Amino acid sequence: MRSRIYTIISGHFKSWYRSKSNIFWTIAFPLLLIVLFGAIFGNGSTKFDLYLQNQDLTGNVPTPLSQGYVNVLNQTGAFNLHIVAAEQPDPLTYVKKDAQDHNQGQRLLVIPLGFNATIMSGKNATVQLYMDQSDQASASLAGIVHSVTVSYAAAIANVPDHLVVQQVGIVTRNIRYIDFFIPGVIGMTLLTTGVFGAVNTNGRYRELKIIKKLATTPLSKMEWILGMVGYQMILATISLIVILFFGYAIFGVTATIDIYTVGLVVAAALLFPGIGMVLANFVKEAESADAAANAITFPMMFLAGTFWPRDTLPYIMKTIANFMPLTYINDGLRDALIYAEPAQALTNTLIALGLAAFFIVLGSILMNWKEE
C-alpha cells in the first residue's frame, strides 16, 4: 500500500510542475527579481565605503594635522567616509555591525591619538587600516589610501616616509547588495509558495469538493496537513537550491548551508502554510482567500527586509516588522547563509520554529475537515 501522505505530496507536486504559472512564480519570478535588482543595485556605489575613527582630538576638536588628513581623504572623491566617534571603545565591532546593517563595506581607518604631535616632533606616525584581504576591493582601496597618505606626508613635512599606513587584516564578509538580497528572495519565495499553496489547496480544493471527498475516505485531517507540509518542504528546498545556484553562477554569491538553514526551511514549510490555512478558514471563497493572501504577503514582503535593510525604514515600520514572521526567516537565512553568524541564526531559527508551531497548530485546529 502506498502511503497516503506520499500520495498527497506527489499529487501536489505533479499539480505544481504541470502548471506553467506555478513554475513562473516559484522559480522564474524570483530569478527575474534577482537579475533585475542585481543589475540595478548589485554593484552599489562606485565609491569605496571607508569607516574612519579619528582618535587624535584636543578637547573635542580634531588636531589640525589629523583633520587635514581626513580632508585630503575626502577630497579624493574615492571614498564614502563614515565617521566613527572617537570615544567608541571597540570600533572594529561597531563597524562590523553597522556595515552589515547598512550593507556597506567593512573597512576601518584609525588615526591614533598623538598623530599630530608625532609628526610635529619629526617622528614617523602610523595609521591603521583594517580590512579583509579577500575583499575584492581591498587592493585598490589600500592603494588609494596609501598614495593619499604619502602625498599628504610630503605636503606637510616634505618627508613622505613620516606617515605610514599599517594594514591590519580582518576577516569579514564584505556584503554586497546582492548577497543581502538573495536570502531575502528565498524568504519571499517560501512565503508566497507557502501561503498561496495552502490557500489554494485548502480553499480551492474545498470549493471543488476534493476535501469533502477525501473526508469520506480513511484519510485523516492530520495526514492531509502532513502531506501539504511535506510538499512545501520539497518546494522550499527546490527554491533554495535553484536561487542559491543562480546567485552563485551569475553574481558569485557564496552561501553556507548549515543546520540553521535546514531549520529555517522546516520552519518556513510549517509557518507559511499554517498562515495560509488560517486565512483559508476565515475567508471561505477561494478567490477572496487569494486576495487576502495577497493582502498579507505583500506588506510582509516589503517590511520584513526582503528588498532593503529594515534599518532604512521609519521607526513605526521597523516596529511592525518585528511582528512579521517573515522578518525572522529573512534574518535567519541571512545569518546562516551569508553572514556566518551562528548565534543570531540560532535565535532567528528558534523564533521562526516557535511561530511555525503556533500557526500550523492554529491552522490545523481551525480547518474544518468534516462539514459544520
Add this chain to the structure above:
Amino acid sequence: MSKDQPAPLPGQSDKIVQVENLSKKYGDNIAVNGISFTLNKGEVFAFLGPNGAGKTTTVEILECLRNPTGGQAKVLGYDVSKRSDQAEIRKRIGVLPQDFNAIDRLTVRENINYFGAMFKHQLDADKLIELVDLKDKRDEQFKKLSGGLKQRVGLAVSLVNDPDVVFLDEPTTGLDPRARRDVWGVVERLRSQGKTVFLTTHYMDEAEYLADIVSIIDHGQIIASGTPDQLIDTHGGKKTLIIRDAGQEGLKQLPQGLPKAELRNAGDIAISLNNGELTSILMSLGQTPLHDKEIEVRRPTLDDVFLNLTGRRVSEEGN
C-alpha cells in the same frame, strides 16, 4: 427479527442503510425532520426532492460528514454517530459529492489512483476506466475533460475501494442530456453488478428510470416511498388519452358521454381515463372523424406524483 436470532454483525446485514427518525437542525432551521427509511443490499435507492429538501444533509450524515441532531442512522450496521464506527464506514463506502471535481492537473488514471491510495485496497484503475468508458481519455488531464466525462471520472473515483454501497449526490445536475444518459448507463452497469446505490436527485425522470425504490423528500420530511410504479399508481393520478392535432373542431366531434376532455398544447385533446375505460372510449372514437388521428395514452410520471403530493412542480434547476 425473532428474539432467538442473533443480531447480524456490522457489515453482515442485508440492510445496508437503516435510518430511524433522523433529524438535523442548523440553529432554528430544521433541515431534516424525523425521517426513516431502509436501503437493502443490491437496491438502487433514489432520494428525490427539490433543492433544499434535505437530501444532501441526509446523505452527508450517512457519509459521516455531518453529525445528526436526533434519531439514528446505521450504514452497513455501523452507527454514523460513533467515532469508532465512522472509521469502519469510511473504509466501506464510495462517495461522489455533489459538484465534485477531481484534481485538475492529474490525469484520469492518476486521479483514480490518488483517491484509491487513501484506502487499504483499491480496484485496478484500468478496470474502472473501462467501466466508466474512459479508455481513450485515461492519460488526459482532468481539467481538459468535458462536464460529462468529468462526472464519469467522479463515478470511477467513488468506486475505487470496491465499496459495499455507493452514495451519488446529484450525479447528473448540470449535465447535458447526453452526458446524463451516459451517467445513467454507468449506474445501470453498477446495478447489474449487484452494487447497492444511494442516489439523490431532483430529476423525476432520473429517479423513475434508475431506482428500484424512491423516497420523496420535501421540507425535510419523507412524503412518500415505494417503487416508482407503486408511487405512480398510488399518487400519480389518472392516465390520459391524447388525440394529436384535433383542435377545436375535434372537440365538437367527440362522442357524447365521454369523460371531461380539454384542449392542450395547440390542438391536442386530453381525456382523463378511469380504470377500464380505455377500450370503450377507443371503440366510440372509431365511429367519429377522429378515428384517423394519432392517439396515445400517457401514463402519469413521478412529476405528477410530486405535483399531486405537494401542489407544485420541480423545475429543471431543482427549485
